[in-house]
Amino acid sequence: MRKYDPFIQTLICYLFIVLFIYAAVSKLMDFENFQIQLAQSPLLSAYAGFISYAVITVEIVIALLLCYKRWRLIGFYASFGLMIAFTVYIYLILNYSDFIPCSCGGILEKMGWKEHLIFNVVFVGLSIIAIMITRESVKRKLFLKLIVIGILSAGCVVILFLQSEAKISKQNPFIRKYLKDIVIGKHSYKLKNNSHYFIGVTNNKLYLGNRFAPLYVTEIDLDNYQSRELKIKIDQDDFPFRTVKIFISSPHFFLVDGTVPVIFKGDIKTWQAKVLSTDPTLYFSKAVISSTDELFVRKQDFKTKQNILARYNLAPSVQQFTTTSILGEATQGIFDTDGIPLFDLQQNKFLYVYYYRNNYVVANKNLDVITRSHTIDTTRLAPLKVI
Incomplete structure (x- = not known):
């Protein structure tokens, strides 16, 4: 059987080269997705950035070592450790994570x-066979080396796992894990692209806007899940x-653009809108409608450069607004007070949830x-660092 050893060793060598080169190339071709998958790993998310580069580098280096006969034994030892x-x-x-994530890329x-x-x-097992063939004889030192390499490799993974858990659970960086399958869907509707956003629900119909086609609305019937495209007509389009x-x-819709001080209002039956307000101060970064005549916006104060909230009464006979600084003062740039405005129509309350801190504010209609x-x-x- 010894005469087949060179063939077996060469075959194992080629298998590892193909495996590592294929794995490295597939990760590089979809590197962003590979990093995201590592970031969502229940074990190593805290070190996803470092590990994503390290794994690809190690795989390529081992493949290169295996290509040269002089370094092949080192390559087999490294392959054993990595596997x-x-x-x-x-x-x-499989045994100690909170959930089972999706597997890595490639085949x-x-x-x-x-x-x-x-x-x-x-x-x-193949790496052990290749090492034994390369060394030509089974010795106690060989098994000792394999045991040491195995302990070091396993120990590195376990240490990274424990450190990652400690960093996420105790040191509390801004890292988030997302549990899988916590919501089970009843029905689904396939969208043509990812540029849609929700604009409202009324009369058992769901309406979606499209960032790429801002004057088009997708109406989905929630009874039969049939859809149709609607186009909004506005009386002025030179903005x-x-x-x-x-x-x-309901029964109205509003069309706004915080970079242009104009608001359109129309009826969802005709999808035709007219200019409702052209207040020259109506610039904002976020907005939410509370009623057919009221708009809450987040904007920037021209003097202090801080985020503030404003309430606009859009009734034609009123056209007034009030501002407030209830969001607080930003000490690390406007991101301190960055968040999402919401309005609860049932309780008639305004809600602002911060993006980068664990706070939220509840206010009445008068803010x-x-x-x-x-x-x-x-x-x-x-701990945001603006670069």
Whole structure:
């Protein structure tokens, strides 16, 4: 059987070269997605940036070592260590993680995690066979080396896992894990692109706007899930629109653009809109409709450069607005007070949820603060670095 050893060794060598080169290239071709998958890993999310580069680099280096006979033994030892690390990672995923994430890229994406585990164990065995053939004799030192390399590789993965858990759970950086399958869908409607946004629901119909086609609305019947495209007609179209948004407050709809001080109002039966207001101060970054004649916006104070809230009464006979600084003062730029405005039509209350801290503010229609409270998040203020 010894006469087949060179053939077996060469075959194993080529298998590892193909495996590592294919794995590295597939990760590089979809590198952003690979980083996202690592960031959503239940074990290593805190070190996703470093690991994404390290894994690809190690795979390419090992493949190069295996290409040269002089360095082939080192390449086999490195292959053994890397496959041990991958195997331990999968074992931890299957037994100690909060959820099972999607698998990595390439052809291996078609495998489940248990198949992945078997695949890795097979290649661990192949690396041991190749090392034994290369060394020509089985010695105690050889097994000692394999044991040491295996312990170091497994130990690195376990340490990274424990450090990542400590960093996320105790040091509390701005890292978020998203649980899978917490919402089970009843029905689905396939969109043609990802530029749609919700603009309202009325009479068992769902309406979607389109950022790429701002004057078009998709109407979806929630009874039969049939859809149709509607086009909004406006009485003036010579404004330099940049970020058009549509809101529905039945039976009316509003068309606004915070970069242009104009508001259109129309009827959802005809989808024709006329200019309602051309207040020269009506510039804003976020907006929410509370009624057919009222608009809440977040804008920037020209003097202080801070985010403030404003309430506009859009009734033709009134046309007035009030401002307030209930969002607080930003100490790290406007991101401190960045967030999303919402309005609860049932309770008639305004809600502002901050993006980068665990706070929210509830106010009445006059923007008088009712309460300030915290979400279940523990981040008081994210350590943002504006570059």
